[in-house]
Amino acid sequence: MTNGYHIVVCGSVVPDPLQTLEPVSTPTGPALKNEMMLPAVLDPWAAHALYEAANLASKVAGSKVWLVSVGPKAKLQQVMMTIAQRVSFELVPVDASASGFADSHSTAALLAEAIQSIPGLDRARLLVFGGWESASRGAGATMQLVGERLGILDQFQGVDQLRVLDDAQPDGSFEVLERIEGGRHQVSVCAGPPALLGWATGNLPEPRNNPQIGMANMRTVMPALQKAKSLPLPAGGLHFLSASPPKQQRQTRVVKDLSPAQIAQEIAEWIGK
Amino acid sequence: MSQNILFLAHVSEAGNALPKASYEVLGAAVKLTKQLGANLTIGLIGEDVAAAAETIAAAGTERILAVSGPDFATARYASDAAAAEAICRSAAADLILAPASSRFMRVLPGVAHRLNGCADTHVTSLEADAVNGELRAARWYYRQRIETVIRRDARPWIVLLEPGCEAAWTGMPGPVKIEKLSLPKFATRTTVTGIRAPQSDAQTIRPDADLLFVAGAGWTKKQSDGKTHVPEAEKLILDFLRAAGSSLGGSKSLVDQSGESQAVLRFMTHLNQVGQTGSTPRHPKGLSMCCHGEEPHVVGWRFINERRAVNLDPNCGWARGKADVLYVADAFEVLANLNARLTPVAQSSPEAMPQEA
Numbered sequence: 029m030t031n032g033y034h035i036v037v038c039g040s041v042v043p044d045p046l047q048t049l050e051p052v053s054t055p056t057g058p059a060l061k062n063e064m065m066l067p068a069v070l071d072p073w074a075a076h077a078l079y080e081a082a083n084l085a086s087k088v089a090g091s092k093v094w095l096v097s098v099g100p101k102a103k104l105q106q107v108m109m110t111i112a113q114r115v116s117f118e119l120v121p122v123d124a125s126a127s128g129f130a131d132s133h134s135t136a137a138l139l140a141e142a143i144q145s146i147p148g149l150d151r152a153r154l155l156v157f158g159g160w161e162s163a164s165r166g167a168g169a170t171m172q173l174v175g176e177r178l179g180i181l182d183q184f185q186g187v188d189q190l191r192v193l194d195d196a197q198p199d200g201s202f203e204v205l206e207r208i209e210g211g212r213h214q215v216s217v218c219a220g221p222p223a224l225l226g227w228a229t230g231n232l233p234e235p236r237n238n239p240q241i242g243m244a245n246m247r248t249v250m251p252a253l254q255k256a257k258s259l260p261l262p263a264g265g266l267h268f269l270s271a272s273p274p275k276q277q278r279q280t281r282v283v284k285d286l287s288p289a290q291i292a293q294e295i296a297e298w299i300g301k
Numbered sequence: 302m303s304q305n306i307l308f309l310a311h312v313s314e315a316g317n318a319l320p321k322a323s324y325e326v327l328g329a330a331v332k333l334t335k336q337l338g339a340n341l342t343i344g345l346i347g348e349d350v351a352a353a354a355e356t357i358a359a360a361g362t363e364r365i366l367a368v369s370g371p372d373f374a375t376a377r378y379a380s381d382a383a384a385a386e387a388i389c390r391s392a393a394a395d396l397i398l399a400p401a402s403s404r405f406m407r408v409l410p411g412v413a414h415r416l417n418g419c420a421d422t423h424v425t426s427l428e429a430d431a432v433n434g435e436l437r438a439a440r441w442y443y444r445q446r447i448e449t450v451i452r453r454d455a456r457p458w459i460v461l462l463e464p465g466c467e468a469a470w471t472g473m474p475g476p477v478k479i480e481k482l483s484l485p486k487f488a489t490r491t492t493v494t495g496i497r498a499p500q501s502d503a504q505t506i507r508p509d510a511d512l513l514f515v516a517g518a519g520w521t522k523k524q525s526d527g528k529t530h531v532p533e534a535e536k537l538i539l540d541f542l543r544a545a546g547s548s549l550g551g552s553k554s555l556v557d558q559s560g561e562s563q564a565v566l567r568f569m570t571h572l573n574q575v576g577q578t579g580s581t582p583r584h585p586k587g588l589s590m591c592c593h594g595e596e597p598h599v600v601g602w603r604f605i606n607e608r609r610a611v612n613l614d615p616n617c618g619w620a621r622g623k624a625d626v627l628y629v630a631d632a633f634e635v636l637a638n639l640n641a642r643l644t645p646v647a648q649s650s651p652e653a654m655p656q657e658a
C-alpha cells in the first residue's frame with residue numbers, strides 16, 4: 029500500500045463484564061439499572077479491532093487510525109482515560125446512547141454519518157474496523173449496516189487475522205481469516221480497500237499503558253469530546269415486550285466427601301445418560 | 302392480505318446438503334405459515350442446490366427460488382448479499398427465516414438494509430400471537446445476561462434463528478421445480494481461497510457433541526506439590542475428549558496464556574474460549590474442570606442445560622447456583638479415574654473434519 033491505510037475503528041463502551049446487570053423499564057424502552065453509575069470498558073471485540081488497527085498502522089507507513097464512538101460523553105471520557113494510553117488514534121465521538129437495547133440500524137446510521145464527516149478520509153485507502161459483535165446488543169449487525177451505508181461490499185466478520193500480502197501490491201491487497209463453524213477459519217484474499225472487518229479476538233495481547241501515548245492522544249481526545257454532537261437515537265420501530273434477567277438459578281449440590289474414583293463413577297454415569 | 306414467508310437456506314460448504322440447523326428453521330417456518338395462513342416460499346443459495354431442494358420437496362411450498370453456480374459455493378459478502386437480496390425481492394417476503402449460520406450471520410443484516418427492512422440475529426424463538434398474529438421474537442442482550450421479547454414494525458423482517466431451538470422438519474424427498482434467478486453483475490474483489498483448521502494437535506471444537514468439556518487455568522497452575530503438570534494435563538484432556546467425543550471449551554485465562562510466554566495447553570486457542578468475549582456454545586451437558594466459574598465465563602454457558610464442575614475450591618463460582626453439581630476434588634485425579642472408566646465411543650473423529658482446502 030503506497031500511501032498507507034486510513035483505518036476507522038468503530039467501538040463504544042459497555043458495562044464492565046464483572047457487573048451484575050438488572051433491566052429497568054423506561055418510557056423509551058428497557059435500560060440498565062443505574063446505567064450511568066456502572067463502570068464501563070471499551071467493548072472487548074472493538075478493543076481488539078483497535079489494537080489490530082494500531083498494529084497494522086505501525087507496519088504500513090503513512091497509515092492513520094480513527095476511533096469512532098457512539099456513546100454518552102461522560103462514559104466515553106472515562107474509558108478514554110485508559111484506552112488513550114494504549115495506542116495512538118484520533119477520537120471521533122458522537123454523544124448518543126450506547127445502550128444494547130438501541131436499534132442497530134439507528135446506531136449504524138450515526139456511525140456511517142460520523143465516518144463520512146471525517147475530513148480528508150480517502151476511500152481508496154479506507155479500512156473500516158469494529159468488533160464482530162458487541163458485548164451489549166451482541167447482534168453482529170451494526171458493522172454490516174455501516175458497510176452498506178458506505179457502499180463497502182468487501183466485508184468480513186469474526187476476523188482473527190489480516191495479513192498484508194508479502195508481495196505487497198500497491199493496491200494494498202490482503203488475506204483475511206474469518207471464524208466459521210467447528211473452530212475453523214475461512215481464508216479470503218481481498219483486492220484492497222475499501223473493506224470492512226468485524227474483528228473477533230485477533231492475535232495481539234492487550235498493549236501496555238504508555239503515558240506518553242496517553243498525553244499525545246489526550247490533546248485531541250478532550251477537545252473532540254467537548255465538541256461532540258448530542259444526537260437522538262430513534263427506536264426505529266423496535267419494541268420490547270419484556271426484558272428480564274435469567275430466571276434460572278440452580279440449587280448447586282456441593283459434593284465434598286467423595287473420593288476421585290467415586291466422583292469419576294458418578295460423572296461417567298451422568299455422561300452416559 | 303396474507304403474509305409471505307420466506308425460508309432462506311444455503312448448502313453447506315462441504316457438499317450439497319443443507320446444514321442440520323436449516324431443517325429446524327424450516328420447521329419454524331412451516332409452523333408459522335400454517336398458523337398465519339401465509340404463503341411459504343423457499344430460497345436456496347449454493348453452488349448446486351438441486352439435491353438439497355429435493356430433501357424439502359414436501360414442505361408445502363409453491364415456489365423454490367435459487368441462486369446457484371460456482372460464485373455461490375462459498376461465503377462471500379458481495380455474492381451472498383446479492384443472492385439473498387434477489388431471492389427476498391422475488392419472494393416479496395414480509396418475514397424471512399434463516400439459520401444463524403456463520404455464513405448468514407455475516408450477510409443478512411446487510412441485506413435487510415437493502416430491502417429497507419430490519420434484521421434480528423441470535424433469535425431463540427419466534428412466535429405468533431394466537432389472537433392477533435403479532436410476531437414476537439425472543440433474544441438475549443448483554444451477552445446472555447438479559448432475556449427479551451421484541452417485535453418489529455418494519456418489514457421485511459429477517460430473523461436468524463439459533464440452532465437447537467426448534468424441532469427439525471422432516472418429510473419425504475421428492476422431485477421439485479426450481480426457479481433459478483439470475484443476478485446482475487456484482488463486484489468480486491474478494492476470492493475465498495480455502496478453509497483452515499486451527500493450529501492445534503487435534504480439531505477440538507465439535508458443535509454437535511452432547512458434552513462440552515471446559516478446561517480452566519487451574520490445569521496449568523502449580524499444584525499441591527509446588528509444580529506445574531502441563532504435559533500430564535494435556536494428555537488427560539485429550540484422552541478424555543477422544544473417549545467422550547466431547548467438544549473442548551476453555552476459560553479466557555487459559556486461552557490467553559498462549560499469547561503470553563507461560564506454560565500452555567498446545568491445543569487451546571482463542572476459538573475454544575467460552576464466555577462473554579468467547580462463544581456461547583449449545584450442548585445438552587457441560588463439565589468444567591479447573592475453572593473458577595466467574596460470571597464473565599459462565600454467561601457462555603447460558604444454553605448448556607446440565608452443568609457439573611470439578612474444583613478444589615468449595616467457594617468457587619460454580620458453587621453459587623451456576624452448576625447443578627460441584628465436586629470439590631483434584632481434577633487431575635478425577636479425570637484420570639474418569640478416563641479409565643470411559644469406553645471410547647464411536648464419534649466422528651476430529652481428523653474427519655475438513656482441514657486445509
Ligand SMILES: Cc1cc2nc3c(=O)[nH]c(=O)nc-3n(C[C@H](O)[C@H](O)[C@H](O)COP(=O)(O)OP(=O)(O)OC[C@H]3O[C@@H](n4cnc5c(N)ncnc54)[C@H](O)[C@@H]3O)c2cc1C
Nearest residue numbers: 517518519552553554576577578579591592593598613632
Ligand atoms: C472484559 C472481560 C471479558 C472477559 N471475558 C471472559 C470470557 O469470555 N471467558 C472467560 O472464561 N473469562 C472471561 N473473563 C475473565 C473472567 O473474569 C475470569 O478471570 C476467568 O474466567 C478465569 O479463568 P479460570 O477460572 O480458568 O482461572 P482462575 O480464576 O485462575 O481459576 C482457576 C481455578 O482452577 C482451580 N484449580 C486449580 N487446580 C486445580 C485442581 N488440581 N483441581 C481442581 N481445580 C483446580 C482453582 O481452584 C481455581 O478455581 C473476562 C474478563 C473481562 C474483564
